[in-house]
Amino acid sequence: MTKNVSAQAVSLSRRRLLQASGIAVGGLLLATAMPFARRSYAEQYVNKGPEDAPLSTSTALGAFLRIGHDGRVTLISPKIEMGQGVQTGFAMMVAEELEVPLNQVVIQEAPPNEKLYGDKLLGFQATGGSSSTRSNWEPMREAAAAARIMLIQAAANQWGVSPAECRAENGMIIGPGDRQIGYGEVVDAAAQLPVPESVPLKKPEDFKVIGQPLRRLDTPGKVDGSAKFTIDLQVPNMKIATTSTCPVVGGKLLAVDDSRARALPGVRDVIKLDNAVAVIGDHMWAALQGLKALDIQWDYGPHATIDSEQIERALHAAFDREGAIATEVGDINKAIGSASSKIEAEYEMPFLAHATLEPMTCVAQVRGDTCELWVGTQVPVMAAAAAAQGSGVQPENVIVNNQLIGGGFGRRLESDFINQAAAIAKQVDYPIKLVWSREEDTAHDLYRPHYIDRFSAGLDSNGMPVGWSHTIVGASVLARFAPAAVPPNGLDADAVEVSNKPIYKLANLKVRYVPEAPKAILNSWWRGVGPLHGAYVMESFIDELALAAKQDPVAYRLKLLDEHPRAQAVLKLAAEKANWDQKLPAGHGRGIAVQEVFGSYLATVVELQVDAQNGIHINRLICVADCGIVTNPTSVRSQLEGGTLFGLSAALFNEITVHEGRVEQSNFHDYRQLRMSDAPPVEVHIIPSAELPGGIGEAGTAMIAPALVNALHAASGKRIRRLPLARAGYHVV
C-alpha cells in the first residue's frame, strides 16, 4: 500500500537514462549540459542581487544545483514561485540531503528546457496541477544527495582517504584527523567524477530540515517593497505599453485614429496589432490616457451577438449528444430502474476569471533575430513559443527570464499576453513593458469553464446507492490547450477528474462527458482545475442522497468509504473537530465534504448561520488534510487557509457573464473578491502521514464550495445547485 520512500535509490538503468537523455529526474548532469550557457541581457541588467554572481564561477552539479567556489548553493528551480512556497520547499529538500544551511541556498529560475525541467506528472515544463512537490520529492533530494556523495568523494580523493571516513556537514566535508574542507573548494573536482550508481536518501526519521515549520525564503523582500515582480522591472530605455484588445473574441482591428493620442505628453508610439491597439508611453499614465484618446473601429467578428443565455442553452442542448464514456461499471439502467427510489439533480458552475492581483504583464525586447522576455510565467517553454510566434523569431532565439509571480491561479499557464508583448516589441527598437489594465485583465481572461452536471441515482430500501449516473457538459480545456492529449472520443481527463473514479463504493456506475466549447469565451485552467468541479458536484449529490435516505451525512459517507481509510480518517477528524453531533440553534447548520484531490485527502466543514434576508455568516471553517509527508507544515497550512478562502470567494460571489459577445465584468467593483470583513478564520488540521506527498496548493480550493452549500442546506433547508450563492441572493453578514 505504502510506497517506501525511505530508501529510494537511483537504479543503474535510470542513471544511464539521466546521463544519456539529459532528463532532470535524477538531477545529475555534468557541465556540458548546463543551462545558462549564455548570460542574458536580464542577468546583466535586472537581476542585480547577490545571486547575480557570474555563473562561470559556479560549478554545475546537475540540472538543479550549482555550487560556487564560495560554497554558496544555487538551486535552479524547475517551478516558479507564485506564493505557494514551493521554492522554499525545494531548498529544504536540498538543504536536507546536501547538508547545507537553508540560508546558504539561493534560488534561480529555470530557463525553458523540457528535457531538463519538464514535469513528470504533467508531461511538460509547467508550474501547476499541484504537482511541484509530488513531481520533485524524489528527484530534488536525489540530486542533492548525489552531489553530496560526489563532494565527499572529491574530498576523500584529495586527502587520499576512503570516502567512508568522511562526512558532509554544514557545507563542509569532514575527514579523519580533523580534516575539513568547504564544498566550494572541491566542487570542480566533484563535477568531474562519475555519477554515483546508488543514491540512498535519508529516512524520514533522520530528517532535520524536512518537516520543520520554517519561514519562507522569499518573504523578506515582499514586506519591504524590494521584491521585484514582472510589473516592477525596469530595463534600460524601456517604455510602458498598454493595450485595448477587441472586446469580442475573434474580432479584428479595422482602423484606428491615433492623432489625439499621439499629441498627448508622454505618449511615444501607437502600435496596431491584428486584434488590438497598443499605446506606448513614458509611463503607464500616459499610455492609459493615450488609449482613452484613440478612436478605434473593430470588426467584432462572428461572436458579436453571443450572450450568456445562448451559451447556457448550447450547454443544455449538449446533453442530447452522446459524448464520451469516462467510466461504466455494471448495468446502470437496470440498477436505477429496479431501485427503491430515484434521486436526480443538476448542478451548474459559472465561468470564472482568475483576477490575479498583478495583472498580465510582460517585458519584451526584440533585437535582430532574438527576443528576450522578462516575465512571470507558469510555462516557460510555451512562453517562448508564444513570443516566437508574436515576434517572428525562432523559438530557440527566445530568452525567457522567469520572474516572481503576483498571483498565478492558472492564468499564467496561458501565454496570450506574452505573444502580444512580443508582437508589440517587434515593431519598436526599445524594450517594452506591457501592462494590462485591470479592465483588460478581467475582460480578456481565459475563464474556468461553465459546467453543467446531471446526476441520477437509485437507492435501495436502506437508502444506499445501487446505481449512479453522471453526465458532465462543459468546455474541454485540454482540447484547446493541448489537443494531442485528448483521445479521439473527446474524453478530457481534467473535465472528469474525481467524478470518473468516485471514492465511494458504487456498484453500478456510469460517467459520461460531452465537450461543448462556448462561443465568445475561451476557457482555461483555474486553481483547483478538475477536482474543483468534481468535488463540488460529487459532494453536493452524495449529501442529497444521505438526506434523501434520512441519514447523517458523515455516517452515510463513512458507509461508502470502506476502501479509503485515509478518507475515513480525515472525515472522522473533521467531524470531531467540528463537534458534528452537537445540535445547533435554528438557522444554523453544518456542511461537510470529503474527497481525494491532487493525491491528498481532505475533509472540509463549514458551520454557518443564515438570516431571513439571506445573509450568511460563517462561524467556523475547518479543513483536515492528509497530504502525505509534509516538507514545510507552515506552507501546507498557508495553502489550505488561503486556498480554502480563494474557493470561498468564488463560491460566494463570482460569475463571468457575456453580453453581445463581451464579458460584462471589468474590475473589482463588479467582480468582487473576498475581503477581510468576509473572511472567516480557517482551522487547519494536518494528519501525520508517511505516505508520498500529495498536492496541496489547490486542494483546499476544491473542497469549500460543497461544504458551503451543504451547510446552507442544513441551516435553511434550501439546496443551492448553481454557483455562486450571490446569484441566489445570498450575501455575507
Add this chain to the structure above:
Amino acid sequence: MLTLTINGADHQVDVPDDMPLLWVLRDVLGMTGTKYGCGIAQCGACTVHLDGMAVRSCVLPVSNIAQGQKIVTIEAVGQSDLGKKVQNAWLEHEVVQCGYCQSGQIMSAVALLDKKPQPNDEDIDAGMSGNICRCCTYTRIRGAIKSVSQA
C-alpha cells in the same frame, strides 16, 4: 514642476497634473514597492501614507498633494518603530504568499495601528477591508495585526 516629499526626501517631478501618485512613484521615480491592482481604489495594493493617513495612490492626482505633505511608501515605512514591528509581525506570522498585495496591506495595517493601537476585530475589518488579497491571507493578517497590538 511639483515638489513631492517622499520618505523624507524632496523630489521634483515634471508630470501632468492629473497623473495619479501611483504612477509617479512607480514609473517616474522608480519606487515600485507600491503596486497597481485596479486603478479605481477598489483593491488597496497602491496604499501609501499621506501625512499618516492611508490613501489609495492610484486615484490621487499629484496636483492634489499640497507642498510639504509627507508621503511615506512601503520602502520607508520600516523606518518607524511601528512600521518595523508590523513588517516583523508579517514575517513571524508567515503572512505572505504571492506577496503582491502585501505592500498595501502593511501600509493599511500601520495606519490602522497608528490610529488605534489595540484594534478589535471590527476595527480590523474596517481598517483592512479596502485591501484585497487574492491569495486570501486574511487569517494571518488579522493574527499579525493583533500580535502587534498586544506587544
